[in-house]
Amino acid sequence: MIAPLLIFAYGNPSRGDDALGPLLLERLQALNLPHVETLTDFQLQVEHAFDLQGRERVLFIDASISCTVPYAISRLSAHKDTSYTTHVMSPMAVLHVYRELYGEPPPAYLLQVRGECFELGAALSVAAAANLEVCFDLLQKLCTKSDSQEWERLAHSH
Numbered sequence: 001m002i003a004p005l006l007i008f009a010y011g012n013p014s015r016g017d018d019a020l021g022p023l024l025l026e027r028l029q030a031l032n033l034p035h036v037e038t039l040t041d042f043q044l045q046v047e048h049a050f051d052l053q054g055r056e057r058v059l060f061i062d063a064s065i066s067c068t069v070p071y072a073i074s075r076l077s078a079h080k081d082t083s084y085t086t087h088v089m090s091p092m093a094v095l096h097v098y099r100e101l102y103g104e105p106p107p108a109y110l111l112q113v114r115g116e117c118f119e120l121g122a123a124l125s126v127a128a129a130a131n132l133e134v135c136f137d138l139l140q141k142l143c144t145k146s147d148s149q150e151w152e153r154l155a156h157s158h
Contacts, residue, residue: 003037004056005143008048010041011063016122017115020063020132023124024113027136028143036143044089049097055106057151059142060091061135063128064112070131071138075155076108107148109155111135 007028009021025038039051044060052058064072078095089097091110098105113135116125124132138154145151 002054003035004146005036005059006039006051006055006057007036007059007061007139007143008039008041008044008051009061010043012042014120016117016119017065017125017128018063018118019124020113020115020128020135021061023132024061024135024139028139031140031143033143035146044091044094046089046094046097048089048094049101052094052098052105052108053102056146057148058106058108059111060108061111061113061139062091063115063118065115065118067112067114069114069127070134071114072112073138073155074110074112075152076110078105107151109151111139 007025009025011018011021013019013022022040025040029038076091076095078099079092080096081090081093091108095105095108114131115128142151142154
């Protein structure tokens with residue numbers, strides 16, 4: 001059986017704050033939520049469009065040096081951007097591939113967690129660790145909200 005909610009975090013745990021997404025997933029997995037499936041990878045690729053099949057909702061999580069502190073959450077739409085032809089894809093390009101292959105993708109959101117240091121071999125920064133705590137609280141709330149209107153409200157309020 002396919003879980004209705006897919007949470008897909010991507011980032012490189014060896015690059016300091018780029019580990020924020022995978023670290024959030026580790027904490028979420030410990031909750032053993034039956035309606036949530038988690039996936040993680042270093043980056044998004046065309047094959048990840050397949051993972052969206054049968055979902056009611058998808059949440060992508062990534063670290064960002066340019067989003068607001070502590071996070072930004074937004075609704076995504078399928079879009080063929082310049083990442084479409086590279087080995088590193090944006091969530092919008094993954095949704096575009098899904099639409100090309102299977103039809104309209106499930107509602108999808110992007111949670112960007114503010115990071116400060118992305119150097120190879122760096123530890124998680126103090127600021128990113130604080131942002132991780134705030135985002136974990138948000139993530140737990142999102143996982144208990146099956147109402148689309150509540151997700152939309154959260155996406156527009158931050």
